[in-house]
Amino acid sequence: MSITESHTASAFARGFADNPALMLRAVGVAKTFTLHGQGGVQIDALDGVSLDVERGECVVLVGPSGAGKSTLLRCLYGNYLASEGTILVRDDAHEMRHRAISGAPPHDVLHLRRSVVGYVSQFLRVIPRVPTLTLVAEPLVTRGVPEAEARERAAALLARLNVPQRLWSLAPATFSGGEQQRVNIARGLIAEHPVLLLDEPTASLDAENRDVVADLIVEARLRGAAIVGIFHDEDTRARVATRRLELTPPLRHTATLH
């Protein structure tokens, strides 16, 4: 490790050790896509973003389309590989009190996703033929919750989100966009992860259901979750946000040939 790196590393370490409320720390996260199939074209999607999130905070990302809001969330979840920067998440079981998502081996990221970081995507990734109730109960079952209890909690959450009971035994593939999204949200929130990443969770919902989701997010926040989210409507933003972070599109946004 270089002097700078070790200095930075200890700075990071101090962060999580000194501040027990700190849950997520992103430093200088940037993302560039290289499209090999198109002559090596490079697309900058995110420019050096830094962010600390504490318990009970809900940081709402704002900015124009193309600013990299969704990209940032995906990098925080390990779904995209950050091209630059460091992403650390609290892990009190670990000696250093945190673990890196950036540059981490797949096993570590899987562990963090299971127990620490939850993600609600913009669209439901439909797993075919699995009934809705089972889908929503699954994150609890994989964390060791007995199946009967998991299904009860899933039912309660679906009911709260106004997903009609007659749909619970069906696979969501044929549901409306709004119904699918509510199933998605239920699945993402049910395990009560300490860190939550929400990518436009209310995009296809009507006002009533947006309110329910906003309530759920506030409850999570009050429970001590650290949340980073993107919301397309101002009402929801106003209800859930404790602060906002403005992202601007990367400077070098035009395509550069290799």
Added chain:
Amino acid sequence: MNARDTAAAAPEYDSAAEGYNFAYLDEQTKRMIRRALLKAVAVPGYQVPFAAREMPLPFGWGTGGIQVTASIIGRDDTLKVIDQGSDETTNAVNIRRFFARTAGVKTTRRTVEASIVQTRHRIPETPLTDKQILVYQVPNPEPLFRLEPRVAESRKLHALADYGLISVKLYEDIVHHGSIATTYDYPVIVNNRYLASPSPIPKYDNPKMHMNAALQLFGAGRERRIHAIPPYTPVRSLDFDDHPFEVQSWDHACALCGSTNSFLDEMIVDDSGKRMFVCSDSDYCHERRTEQAGANEAGEQA
């Protein structure tokens, strides 16, 4: 070390047929077979390969048993040969005469008089002693053959005592027949180690193999294998905990001697289909009848 020159030895065996070595096989062959027999006795139930010779009868007629007998028989031995319990079938008669001519040994029909008993498909009812050797004729020594036809693989299974496959066979029997349907050549575990085929003796005879005082030798000529069960060796017939091994029983007694604890053959005696159950072991039946006749005479005289 070296075998005696057969030309010089021939005059001694003056009861052997002209031009044959004692007991037909040359001395080198007998030594090779004895070596195989020693190995077999040392590792009970293990199939030892041997260089089976061309015998004056085809495969399937007991060439393996004959070669084993020829390798161990001496001038002072008394030989009994049975085939399905009878001393009088063509096969038994021919083999007995073969040894009478090539070895000049005494032969007998009485189990108690024999020092070597060669048998096809039965164990004598009369218990054997530690002065006797039982030589079995074996068609196929490999109990796994139908399930695992690859020789290399079945040898590995024996080497690793990987015998799940034979349980599969027994399982299938129960599936198809409600009970383990194998009634002869019923697989056994010898000395708690090797899976062996006892040759096609009825399962009724399996218990006789266990802790028998006699030496039991098995010769398979076509397959070129020898295996052995030394005296007083545990031999267990395979079964399931909830389908234990059982021997056959009959509702009848032997029509000739009245025995209720021997293996009975069912015989059709006339054109109207009249049946009779008779001891398969002809010597055993005969002995019993002789005893009974003697007792009757003694009774009448009394």
Added chain:
Amino acid sequence: MTAPTPLLSARALTKQFGGRNGCRNVSFDLYPGEVLCIVGESGSGKTTLLNTLALRTEADSGTLHYTSANRDHLDLRALSEPRRRLLMRTEWGFVQQNPREGLRTGVSAGANIGEPLMAVGARHYGQIRATATQWMERVELDATRIDELPAAFSGGMQQRLQIARNLVTGPRLVFMDEPTAGLDVSVQARLLDLLRSLTATLHLSVLIVTHDIGVARLLAHRLMVMQGGEVVEAGLTDQVLDDPQHPYTQTLVSSVLPV
């Protein structure tokens, strides 16, 4: 807190045929409960890699370690044959692409599922049969057909039977070679559902070879992409498919027709 031990560890594993083809320099760690898909087109070396990992083929070089159920750290390449066979009988499973190669076609379905139990000493007919019945139900086969021969079942059902046979002893690591290839699309789909729920509930580690990215996306936590005998990219399934780095991976992902 100690770092968890990998179940299976490969370092620089190489198996080639006449200096070409096969797989080269493969390294990875597989942890308990992880499903890892090895994806590539035919000729990529994925099947060679699977067979080398499962000890059906001997590697040319590299190391391969496995942590057994009683915490032994085994050097798999140095294992004696009896030890290897015992391992395969008790802790591993191997599901063949063609179910007829992974089943005994001459004995009943129940015997096929019961055999691994009998091979490790099960001696009670009734219990063996009860276990076989349970497993048939678990893989969604009609348990009343327990006494029928494998040939009486369709291809998809034979594959389920093979899966039951492999899982009945509760293995920790299961290798699968293109388990859904050759099956009708709808049959494939049902089989994938079954594999998905079994791997989740049984906490199995699974190594699957497939050329079908859809299978990987559905079943696997992790993905290894092979091309020309080498692993060109590896990582979490969603990461590799959503943010492919290597040119070949990008081609592969963009070639998949959207459903």
